[in-house]
Amino acid sequence: MTKKATYSLTIKQLSAIIGDETNFIANFSNAAALLFENLPSINWAGFYLYEPASDELVLGPFQGKVACIRIQLGKGVCGTAFVKKESIFVEDVNQFPGHIACDAASQSEIVVPLVKDGRAIGVLDIDAPITNRFDEIDQKYLEEFVNILLDSSSI
Secondary structure: OOHHHHHHHHHHHHHHHHOOOOEHHHHHHHHHHHHHHHOOOOOEEEEEEEEOOOOEEEEEEEEEOOOOOEEEOOOHHHHHHHHHOOOEEEOOHHHOOOOOOOOOOOOEEEEEEEEEOOEEEEEEEEEEOOOOOOOHHHHHHHHHHHHHHHHHOEO
16 A cells, blocks of 8 residues: 555544544544554654643653653754644654654654644654654645544544
């Protein structure tokens, strides 16, 4: 199956799984599991959510190995994408200044900010154990995936 076909199927599955459910924890949990199961050559998929009290990103629903719990805004790929409100894909995380290595096996990463009503509320983070795993196709479809998820969830 091509990358585009995989994403098209994954997005259809997300819509079917979410249905009329609005609980964001349930929806984000299933979304992380769906990405982890459907996307080839990844080793982590999940969410970091903004916590106003600490002004940090805090680990949310995910699939994969144990992860960093808190990320400072502007730090690493997640904190940078959150502050910029822009998706970032990194071909080789070892070349990203300030990369936060939760899992030494991760070699590339893509982070898509979660922006609802103009307000950044977190990020989708996906890691891969190979370099050059992510590209503009991943970014396009993951941004669509995130928009469907945010439109369906009360957060």
